Amino acid sequence: SEKKAAEGEKVLxxxxxxxxxxxxxQGADPSAYEGFDMDLIRAIGEEMGYKVxxxxVAFDGLIPSLEAGNIDVIISGMTINDxxxxxVLFSDPYYKSGLSIMVAKSDDSIKGFQDLKGKKIAVQIGTTSATEAKKLGSAEVKELNSSADTFIELNAKGVDAVINDRPVNDRYIVESKNDNVKVLSELLTSEDYGMAINKNNAELQTKINEALKKLxxxxxxxxxxxxxFGN
Ligand code: GLN
Known part of the structure; x- marks a missing residue:
C-alpha cells in the first residue's frame, strides 16, 4: 500500500x-491508483503541501463517505449537478465530458439515443447515466455496481446497450481489444467533472480551487x- 505520512504531515x-x-x-500494481484524476489530485496535494x-469506494458510497467525514474530497469522474x-461543495470544473452509447457492432437498430426506446440498458448505479437512462422509455435499466459490470452485461447479451461517460466507453474499446462492440458518436449530455468537498469545509474548497488554478x-x-488524452 501507500507510504505512511511522516509525522506532522498533513494528509488529504x-x-x-x-x-x-x-x-x-488499478493497473499492474493495484495499490498505485492510476489515471487522469489520480495524477491531478496528487499534483493538487503536492501544491497544497498535503500527502495524498x-x-x-463504491461510486454510490462516495458522497455518504464524504458526509460521514471518512474522506476529505472525492475525485471520481463525478459530474457537477444540482x-x-x-x-456537497464542488470545486471549479476540471474536465468536460458527456454520455455515449455502446452497443454490439452487429446491432444496426440503435443509431442514437432515440433508438433506445424499448431496449434494455446497463448503467452504473448512482451515476448520471442511470438518471438519464430512465428517461429514455427503455424496456429495462439494469443498474450495476461498476462500469466493468456493464460491459460484461453487454457482452453477455443481457442488455442491448451500455450508457457511460464517453471517454470511458472509448477507452474500453481500445484497451479491451473487444471487436464485438462499438461506441456511437452521438452524445446525450455535456457534463463538467468537479471534485466534491464536505459542505462544512469551504476552506478546503478554496485551497483546491487555488491549487487547480495554479496547475x-x-x-x-x-x-x-x-x-x-493526447493533445
Ligand atoms: N460522470 C458520471 C457521474 O458523475 C459517472 C461517474 C462514474 O461512474 N465514476 O455520475
Whole structure:
C-alpha cells in the first residue's frame, strides 16, 4: 500500500471509485491508483503541501463517505449537478465530458439515443447515466455496481446497450481489444467533472480551487491532460 505520512504531515483523504479508466483505475500494481484524476489530485496535494491518501469506494458510497467525514474530497469522474450540490461543495470544473452509447457492432437498430426506446440498458448505479437512462422509455435499466459490470452485461447479451461517460466507453474499446462492440458518436449530455468537498469545509474548497488554478496556469494540468488524452 501507500507510504505512511511522516509525522506532522498533513494528509488529504481522497475517495474514488477506481474502476473508471482513464480517470481512475488499478493497473499492474493495484495499490498505485492510476489515471487522469489520480495524477491531478496528487499534483493538487503536492501544491497544497498535503500527502495524498487514496481510498477506493463504491461510486454510490462516495458522497455518504464524504458526509460521514471518512474522506476529505472525492475525485471520481463525478459530474457537477444540482442534485449533488444539495449535499456537497464542488470545486471549479476540471474536465468536460458527456454520455455515449455502446452497443454490439452487429446491432444496426440503435443509431442514437432515440433508438433506445424499448431496449434494455446497463448503467452504473448512482451515476448520471442511470438518471438519464430512465428517461429514455427503455424496456429495462439494469443498474450495476461498476462500469466493468456493464460491459460484461453487454457482452453477455443481457442488455442491448451500455450508457457511460464517453471517454470511458472509448477507452474500453481500445484497451479491451473487444471487436464485438462499438461506441456511437452521438452524445446525450455535456457534463463538467468537479471534485466534491464536505459542505462544512469551504476552506478546503478554496485551497483546491487555488491549487487547480495554479496547475492550469503553470502548464502542469496540460501535461497531465496530454498524458491521458493526447493533445
Ligand atoms: N460522470 C458520471 C457521474 O458523475 C459517472 C461517474 C462514474 O461512474 N465514476 O455520475
Amino acid at each position: 483523504k481522497v475517495g474514488t471509485n477506481a474502476d473508471f479508466a482513464p480517470f481512475e483505475f 491518501e487514496i481510498n477506493n 442534485e449533488r450540490k444539495q449535499k 492550469k496556469d503553470n502548464g502542469k494540468y496540460d501535461q497531465i491532460y496530454a498524458k491521458w
